[in-house]
Amino acid sequence: MSRATTALLDADLNMAESVIAADEQIDALRRELDDLSIDLLARQQPVATDLRMVVTAMRMSADLERMGDLARHVAKVARLRYPNSAIPPMMRSTVLEMGQVAERIVAKAGSVIAGKDIDSALTLERDDDEMDRLHRDIFNMLIDGKWTAGTEAAVDATLVSRYYERFADHAVSVARRVVYLVTGEWQTGHEPDDDDEL
Amino acid sequence: MSRATTALLDADLNMAESVIAADEQIDALRRELDDLSIDLLARQQPVATDLRMVVTAMRMSADLERMGDLARHVAKVARLRYPNSAIPPMMRSTVLEMGQVAERIVAKAGSVIAGKDIDSALTLERDDDEMDRLHRDIFNMLIDGKWTAGTEAAVDATLVSRYYERFADHAVSVARRVVYLVTGEWQTGHEPDDDDEL
Numbered sequence: 485m486s487r488a489t490t491a492l493l494d495a496d497l498n499m500a501e502s503v504i505a506a507d508e509q510i511d512a513l514r515r516e517l518d519d520l521s522i523d524l525l526a527r528q529q530p531v532a533t534d535l536r537m538v539v540t541a542m543r544m545s546a547d548l549e550r551m552g553d554l555a556r557h558v559a560k561v562a563r564l565r566y567p568n569s570a571i572p573p574m575m576r577s578t579v580l581e582m583g584q585v586a587e588r589i590v591a592k593a594g595s596v597i598a599g600k601d602i603d604s605a606l607t608l609e610r611d612d613d614e615m616d617r618l619h620r621d622i623f624n625m626l627i628d629g630k631w632t633a634g635t636e637a638a639v640d641a642t643l644v645s646r647y648y649e650r651f652a653d654h655a656v657s658v659a660r661r662v663v664y665l666v667t668g669e670w671q672t673g674h675e676p677d678d679d680d681e682l
Numbered sequence: 683m684s685r686a687t688t689a690l691l692d693a694d695l696n697m698a699e700s701v702i703a704a705d706e707q708i709d710a711l712r713r714e715l716d717d718l719s720i721d722l723l724a725r726q727q728p729v730a731t732d733l734r735m736v737v738t739a740m741r742m743s744a745d746l747e748r749m750g751d752l753a754r755h756v757a758k759v760a761r762l763r764y765p766n767s768a769i770p771p772m773m774r775s776t777v778l779e780m781g782q783v784a785e786r787i788v789a790k791a792g793s794v795i796a797g798k799d800i801d802s803a804l805t806l807e808r809d810d811d812e813m814d815r816l817h818r819d820i821f822n823m824l825i826d827g828k829w830t831a832g833t834e835a836a837v838d839a840t841l842v843s844r845y846y847e848r849f850a851d852h853a854v855s856v857a858r859r860v861v862y863l864v865t866g867e868w869q870t871g872h873e874p875d876d877d878d879e880l
Binding site: 522525526529531532535536539542543546623626627631635636638639642643646 | 720723724727729730733734737740741744821824825829833834836837840841844
């Protein structure tokens, strides 16, 4: 997603193509992880914590695969508008920030997965709030009556903003699944699925 | 989704509220189905076809739950713009058709689940093509330079159109999983995830 953001803001076609191509690797890894999970269920017949771990892995693989799709979608918007940038100047800094928050969220979700670091999962929820705020900022820019970049750019910005927001939701969902696995308690305070009021 | 379409086109606030409230029932059913699946895995330790069936049920429950979210999103757009309709007159017939295609797709996916009716799954792919065509029609209306309904309406239309398109994708995904369960072969010709080029 970090590279997709660069592709989008700099109208970098090579970068966009590389993001689009890389999504296939994520899809392949997801299939591999799912096959491995089903194989484990069949051969080892895990129970209790082991069973929960395998089921969690399958659900996380679905979230991670979807995050790859969303980065690819951002890259496709960049490619579609090349050699122009899909993002008008007034919106650049907000989208840049969305990219940075996405990068931070992914890094934290990765460290939660690797080390089962629950504290990191808690700060991740705050990053997700930040992403929601940026998402609302984009919508406010679109509808405050001062939008002069045209309808096509508004359509692009609407979709791109939603892709970032969904990306963050899936990363938070991944981290929550790990927390649930470790503690047996589901974090509250956030809806697990998106619930944006535009 | 059918009721959400009515709420959207008729600016029917009660209908919108009922769709939003009903999504909670879908979420509860999803949790129930997932708990049942994990319980089955733990107690019965299924292998081969039985194992594939339980894993398929868990994946389908995720798709169906998401379809509920998407209908709720459409209803929320209706509620947000009440007492106006979020959909400008020039776009009504296309959105109406999207609602009808969504209804047809859900009915077919239901009959595929109930009867493992593979022929119905094949025609479902065509319905999904129809939905993709309507989705492109909406985008073309937005960007052909003749859009006069303003940026806010463009944002609504962009999101609503995407909600319908994703809803159809998830329904097709549900049907494919059943076909895969029955035949052991994954249907090709469609990407399982969305791949809209705007």
